[in-house]
Structure formats: C-alpha cells, structure tokens
Amino acid sequence: MRVLFTAVPIYGHLLPLLPLAEAVADAGDQAAVAVPPSMAHLVNGLPVRPTGPDTAELLAENARRTGGADMTDPPDVFPVASFFAATRVDLTFDETLEQAREFGADVIVADEYDAVGPMVASALRVPLIQHAIGLPVSPPPLAGAMRALLAPRYARRGLARADRLALVDPWPPALHDPHWSPPADRLPIRARAYARTAPADLPPFTAPSRRPRVLVTLGTVLLDAGMLDALVDAVAALGDVDVLAAVAPGAARPLTDSRDNVRLVGFVPMAQLLATGVSVVVAAGGAGTVLAAMSHGIPMVLWPKGAEKPMNAERVAAAGAGITIEEPAGSADAVHEILNDTSYRTAADRIAEQIRRTPDAGQVWSALRDRLRS
Numbered sequence: 001m002r003v004l005f006t007a008v009p010i011y012g013h014l015l016p017l018l019p020l021a022e023a024v025a026d027a028g029d030q031a032a033v034a035v036p037p038s039m040a041h042l043v044n045g046l047p048v049r050p051t052g053p054d055t056a057e058l059l060a061e062n063a064r065r066t067g068g069a070d071m072t073d074p075p076d077v078f079p080v081a082s083f084f085a086a087t088r089v090d091l092t093f094d095e096t097l098e099q100a101r102e103f104g105a106d107v108i109v110a111d112e113y114d115a116v117g118p119m120v121a122s123a124l125r126v127p128l129i130q131h132a133i134g135l136p137v138s139p140p141p142l143a144g145a146m147r148a149l150l151a152p153r154y155a156r157r158g159l160a161r162a163d164r165l166a167l168v169d170p171w172p173p174a175l176h177d178p179h180w181s182p183p184a185d186r187l188p189i190r191a192r193a194y195a196r197t198a199p200a201d202l203p204p205f206t207a208p209s210r211r212p213r214v215l216v217t218l219g220t221v222l223l224d225a226g227m228l229d230a231l232v233d234a235v236a237a238l239g240d241v242d243v244l245a246a247v248a249p250g251a252a253r254p255l256t257d258s259r260d261n262v263r264l265v266g267f268v269p270m271a272q273l274l275a276t277g278v279s280v281v282v283a284a285g286g287a288g289t290v291l292a293a294m295s296h297g298i299p300m301v302l303w304p305k306g307a308e309k310p311m312n313a314e315r316v317a318a319a320g321a322g323i324t325i326e327e328p329a330g331s332a333d334a335v336h337e338i339l340n341d342t343s344y345r346t347a348a349d350r351i352a353e354q355i356r357r358t359p360d361a362g363q364v365w366s367a368l369r370d371r372l373r374s
C-alpha cells in the first residue's frame with residue numbers, strides 16, 4: 001500500500017504526522033511525505049515528494065492577496081482561511097497531484113488544516129485520512145471560511161469533497177472540552193514529541209547547577225524576537241532558575257546572551273529539549289509544544305498569541321497543569337508558583353499517563369489498514 005502524507009508547510013503541522021508515516025514504513029507499506037524541499041531534512045529519512053513553495057513564499061503571497069493582514073492575531077479569520085484554503089491551494093495543488101500520481105498513492109493522510117491533501121484524494125478517488133493537529137478546528141468561523149474559499153476551487157476542477165475514512169487525534173481526553181463529542185470516525189493516537197535521529201549540540205550552562213530549568217519557546221511560527229526576549233528576561237530575573245530559550249527558525253535573534261543562567265538555541269527537536277531536565281515550559285501554546293510538554297508530564301506557563309493557542313492554553317489551565325498569563329511580566333510569578341506548588345506537576349503527570357495509555361502509531365496504522373480493507 002502506498003500512503004502519501006501531506007501537510008501545511010509549517011513545522012507544527014508536519015511533525016505530528018511523522019510517527020504515523022514511520023509506522024506505515026515499519027509495517028512494510030510505502031510512505032512518502034509531500035513537503036517543500038526546504039523541509040525535507042525534518043522527515044527522518046522517509047521518502048520525500050517535493051511539492052509547493054515554502055512557508056515564507058506562501059505568507060508573502062497571502063499578504064499580497066489580503067493587503068498585508070496580520071495573521072498572528074487578525075480581527076477576523078479571513079487572512080488565515082485565505083492562507084490555508086486559497087493561497088496554498090492555488091500554489092501547491094497541481095504539483096502535489098502530479099507527485100501523488102507519480103508515487104501511485106493509494107491513500108492520502110493529510111493534516112486537518114491541509115486543504116491540498118483532501119483535494120488530491122478527491123482527484124485520485126482514493127481514501128482520505130485526516131490527522132488532527134490542534135483541538136477541533138478553531139476558531140469555529142475558520143472552518144466555514146475555508147469551506148467558502150474551497151468551494152469554487154473544487155468546482156473549477158469538477159471535484160467533489162472526499163469523505164474521510166478516519167480522524168487520527170493525538171489529544172488526550174483531559175485536554176478536550178468536557179462538552180465535546182468525538183466524531184464516530186476518531187482514532188486516538190499517542191502524542192510523541194519530535195525527535196530527530198541526530199541530536200543537536202546544546203550549549204552548556206557555565207557550571208553544573210541544581211537550579212530548576214525552564215524552557216522558553218514561542219514555537220516555530222511566531223518570529224518576534226522581542227516577544228521571546230520579554231519572556232526570557234522576566235523568567236531569568238527570578239535568579240534561581242536556568243533558562244533555556246528556543247529561537248524560532250527564521251527569527252532575527254542571535255544565539256548569544258551574557259547572563260550565566262540563560263542559554264539560547266535554534267531549532268532543536270522538542271524531545272531533546274525536554275530531556276535536559278526541564279521543570280516548567282513557558283510557551284505561546286501551540287499544539288505541538290503543549291502535547292510535547294504534557295506527554296513528558298511538565299507543567300506550563302502559557303502566553304497564548306493567535307490562532308488556536310488561547311483554546312489550548314485554556315484547556316491546560318482547566319486541567320490544572322498550567323497557568324495562563326496576559327503579559328510576559330506575569331511569567332516570573334507563574335513559574336515561581338508552579339515550582340512551589342506540586343499540584344501542577346501532579347496534573348501534568350495525570351495527562352502524561354493518559355497519553356501513555358493511548359495506542360501508539362503502529363497500533364493505529366494496523367487499525368487503519370483494517371478499515372481500508374473493509
């Protein structure tokens with residue numbers, strides 16, 4: 001069986017799909033990943049089908065189409081919907097369809113925000129599996145805005161939207177809204193923090209320290225170095241913690257700092273960062289960061305900025321595994337509270353246990369193969 005994985009060319013959309021892609025290959029089936037060439041190094045040796053422009057080019061074209069609207073915190077969802085369902089489709093679909101045909105794809109697995117993969121599945125008349133990235137598509141108007149933009153693009157090609165075979169969902173019950181009803185086709189999958197095969201070199205702190213380590217990250221989308229520095233400065237001022245800060249790829253921020261308790265790194269797999277003995281994660285609340293921290297039982301301080309992040313932060317706080325803040329200055333008090341109140345770590349450990357009990361990618365692919373046969 002030949003399975004093509006497609007994703008929006010953003011780290012947080014591609015990386016969650018890789019455990020399932022690796023499970024496909026481990027089971028003796030053929031998996032390939034459709035990504036821009038600039039992201040090929042992320043897929044851990046899986047075959048790559050180079051498709052479409054990278055994120056920077058897509059963002060530039062989307063800004064031209066939408067008058068330079070701010071996608072990080074827009075007054076309405078149209079610029080975001082345009083990025084996913086118009087700009088990227090227009091610039092990526094034809095090449096992805098050609099690659100899928102050359103590969104001989106029998107199945108398409110697409111990230112839930114990816115509009116190209118479902119359209120390819122429709123054109124090839126092959127089964128579609130969607131892979132959740134965040135909690136159910138949010139904000140709610142986004143789904144409707146995307147459908148409205150996609151309708152004429154399907155119509156021009158004489159295509160009808162494909163029904164999906166299944167929704168693969170890495171979010172544990174504790175982080176879903178208690179009033180949410182799972183769709184009948186949902187298959188839970190164990191969340192796994194991204195771990196590249198070759199570990200990155202991390203800068204050591206000046207001397208061995210017993211101080212708690214705090215990881216500060218805004219993920220891979222928010223490139224405002226000033227926002228990151230504001231969080232780092234507030235947490236480092238506590239004095240009795242070590243701060244490991246991850247600078248997003250493409251952010252204009254040198255990886256240098258004169259403070260003894262601060263170290264900055266570029267993109268490093270989250271699994272490696274969390275394995276350094278992190279006690280608290282301070283973050284913007286992106287799906288990948290939240291699931292990685294929770295899978296390791298590490299409580300969080302969340303300054304949610306844009307897209308689905310406020311909802312992610314709200315669910316972590318509601319589960320007792322973190323604190324949300326409104327300004328970077330609040331991060332110091334929040335970190336101090338988490339370090340001195342074991343209830344946050346206990347709640348994060350409960351979520352980690354839920355994640356550990358969830359079927360792994362190999363079990364999920366086996367269940368999907370059964371569905372595909374029937």
